[in-house]
Amino acid sequence: MPSTIIVDSVSKSFGNKVVLNKIDLTVEPGQIYGLIGPSGSGKTTLVKIIVGMDRPTEGNVHVLGTAVPNLNLLQEMGYMAQADALYSDLTGEENLAFFASLFKLKKSMKKERIAYAAELVNLTSHLKKKVRDYSGGMKRRLSLAVALIQDPQVLILDEPTVGIDPELRQSIWAELRYLKEKGKTILITTHVMDEAEKCDQLAMVRDGEIITSGSPSELREKYGITSLEEIFLKAGGKSE
Numbered sequence: 165m166p167s168t169i170i171v172d173s174v175s176k177s178f179g180n181k182v183v184l185n186k187i188d189l190t191v192e193p194g195q196i197y198g199l200i201g202p203s204g205s206g207k208t209t210l211v212k213i214i215v216g217m218d219r220p221t222e223g224n225v226h227v228l229g230t231a232v233p234n235l236n237l238l239q240e241m242g243y244m245a246q247a248d249a250l251y252s253d254l255t256g257e258e259n260l261a262f263f264a265s266l267f268k269l270k271k272s273m274k275k276e277r278i279a280y281a282a283e284l285v286n287l288t289s290h291l292k293k294k295v296r297d298y299s300g301g302m303k304r305r306l307s308l309a310v311a312l313i314q315d316p317q318v319l320i321l322d323e324p325t326v327g328i329d330p331e332l333r334q335s336i337w338a339e340l341r342y343l344k345e346k347g348k349t350i351l352i353t354t355h356v357m358d359e360a361e362k363c364d365q366l367a368m369v370r371d372g373e374i375i376t377s378g379s380p381s382e383l384r385e386k387y388g389i390t391s392l393e394e395i396f397l398k399a400g401g402k403s404e
């Protein structure tokens with residue numbers, strides 16, 4: 165099966181500042197692929213380029229065999245940004261209905277998807293509330309529901325569980341695993357090491373480069389460590 169995401173020698177500069185330097189990355193169908201790395205290392209910039217919101221200075225990206233950016237690809241890519249992009253004067257339900265209307269969804273399907281997505285993030289009982297009255301965590305949850313609304317083949321999630329309590333975080337991870345079983349491909353950025361453990365593959369980003377990659381067990385073995393926390397110290401050492 166062809167790879168779902170192919171990032172080919174992508175570099176990005178803002179003015180003189182090199183933020184990404186020749187990134188190569190391949191995500192296979194049905195994988196949960198984690199991008200980990202310190203704040204400012206370039207994860208969000210990379211994710212935006214994969215989604216097609218930003219253009220690389222050099223290199224290119226293909227998703228599901230199509231060169232990014234491509235409007236038709238948006239139907240197949242759910243994106244959850246780090247900053248919530250929600251309408252605060254609308255209710256949760258109206259937000260979901262609005263985003264659902266941007267996609268090709270039959271009316272009956274639309275209702276079903278709104279109910280499913282709201283239930284998944286535990287917002288069913290808050291759907292009639294205006295988003296301006298939501299807490300930060302509730303807004304994150306609604307953003308995740310928006311990313312899932314059109315039942316996309318590929319999910320790109322930029323720190324989806326920040327501000328979400330541990331119980332709900334677990335249920336979201338259970339759902340991500342279920343989506344993976346159904347053949348969805350998931351690219352996720354995280355700072356949380358126990359989430360990194362749950363990924364099939366990891367790439368560690370530092371100063372705009374991938375300094376190491378592999379499955380969590382491969383990385384533990386390679387660096388002779390027991391917890392991924394230590395990888396930052398071992399793989400990220402300036403001597404590497």
Ligand SMILES: Nc1ncnc2c1ncn2[C@@H]1O[C@H](COP(=O)(O)OP(=O)(O)OP(=O)(O)O)[C@@H](O)[C@H]1O
Nearest residue numbers: 178181183201202203204205206207208209210246
């Ligand atoms: N539009 C922009 N103009 C100038 N610099 C930018 C722009 N966007 C990002 N940067 C810079 O690029 C670097 C990488 O930022 P990015 O947001 O990709 O990092 P990150 O790894 O996602 O960090 P975090 O985990 O904190 O979100 C930072 O130094 C940031 O200041």
